[in-house]
Amino acid sequence: MSDLLVIAFDDEASGFELRAELVKLQAEYLIKLEDAVVVTRPEANDIQLHQTLNLTAAGALGGTFWGTFVGLLFLNPLVGAAVGAGSGALAGYLSDYGINDDFMREIGNKVTPGGSAVFLLVREMTGDKVLDRISDFHKGGRVIQTSLSKEDEDKLRAALAGSQAPLVPENAASSETA
Structure with a gap:
């Protein structure tokens, strides 16, 4: 099952930079993306979808x-x-592959004019390494919506805030009590 992540920025450039970084991470086999779309809102009533794959x-x-x-x-x-x-x-x-365009336009209305949002459909990822790399994008990046667990969403929010929460292996707590 894939996870949906929506991360918003106050400027357009940061959204494109994050998507480019995630494409690099995919080339390094640290993440598998099904879809990565940058939604920009240059003006109040104008929402543009920048797909990674031109299906036409x-x-x-x-x-x-x-x-x-x-x-x-x-x-x-x-x-x-x-x-x-x-x-x-x-x-x-x-054809509409990946994230539904109408859904992206609906969420795109929440983006401030002049800003952007990155919509990601993630199949798999190596969480700690990906969070390390995207922690550089704490320039106003904020999580709008995810399908992650509350714990993983909090880690993502912390990474975007520039104070990445330490990732503790699940069985580390049981080894401390032994």
Whole structure:
């Protein structure tokens, strides 16, 4: 099961910087992200979603490949590629992978104008190492919503506040009493 995290900032740049850092952490196999979207609110009534994956382009690319392949079978690869690209782009545009766009827009209304929010759908993470790395983002970062346990959410809040709570292994308490 994946966990949802929403972290807001008073400026747009911090949201993009956090997402870039998390992408680096993913390359280091410290976190597995299903989705990472930065929502910005340049003006009071304007909410923009900055997706990490352009599904329309991905669909067009896949559709072009399969359309060309099918077109080769029927001796008309150009028509097959065109039809495949069009249908793939449409399918990519209509699909909503990851975090629901309407949900992000609804929460995005809580972001101050000129600010941003990072929406993360996390499959797995090495908590202590990830918290160490994101503790540099305590420049006004605040947790808006998570699906984490209360204890893990408190650790995230502490890391964003710049005073990371120590992570005690679950069986450490039992070894102290022995």
